[in-house]
Amino acid sequence: MAAAHFFGGAAFDPGGGPTRGPAVQRRRLALLGVLAAHAPRGVSRDKLIAWFWPEQRSARARHFLADSLYVLRQALGRTAILAVGDDLVLNSARVTTDIEAFQDACHRGDHTRVVELYDGPFLDGIFIHDAPEFERWVEAMRGRLATQYAHSVETLARSCEACGDYCAAVVVEYVGSARSL
Secondary structure (H helix, E strand, O other): OEEEEOEOEOEEEOOOOOOOOHHHOHHHHHHHHHHHHOOOOOEEHHHHHHHHOOOOOHHHHHHHHHHHHHHHHHHHOOOOEEEEOOEEEEOOOOEEEHHHHHHHHHHHOOHHHHHHHOOOOEOOOOOOOOOHHHHHHHHHHHHHHHHHHHHHHHHHHHHHHHOOOHHHHHHHHHHHHHHOO
16 A cells, blocks of 8 residues: 655555655655545635636646646556546545554544644645645645644643643643644
8 A cells, every 4th residue: 555645745655565666756845745634525627727727728738637637647556546426536445544544643632643744834835836725725724724723732832731730731832833833
């Protein structure tokens, strides 16, 4: 099974070690990150085209999307990204992601796991200069995820304080603030 990580940067391992080459170009990593963030419901092709290739003619933009999907599927396996109607869905049975685990831990209220998973801002270091809609979306996503993370850090620190473990509370707060940079 492949694993993808989007906190504190972006990388994936298809099962035999980290990947190099065309699959790890910024736009493709960002595309994979968007699919991971929208799992399990998926994202429409039109939205992805508008986010990643806004200045391109429709046929050319569709070609760029198809090419990116081909390269990612070559690296991760043909069933890693599924087409469901006009939507694209990252197949969680084929690719595990830290963003999916983070969102699941938030939903379950597992604050310890949330803090463990958050290694820095979502898609940190990924900037696509000619994709302003993507940049707006990723900034909003980073803010939302950082807020969820901060809530978990605060909850854990308060829990430590309530138990009289002030040293642990300080460590949780310190580690939490260092990771949010």
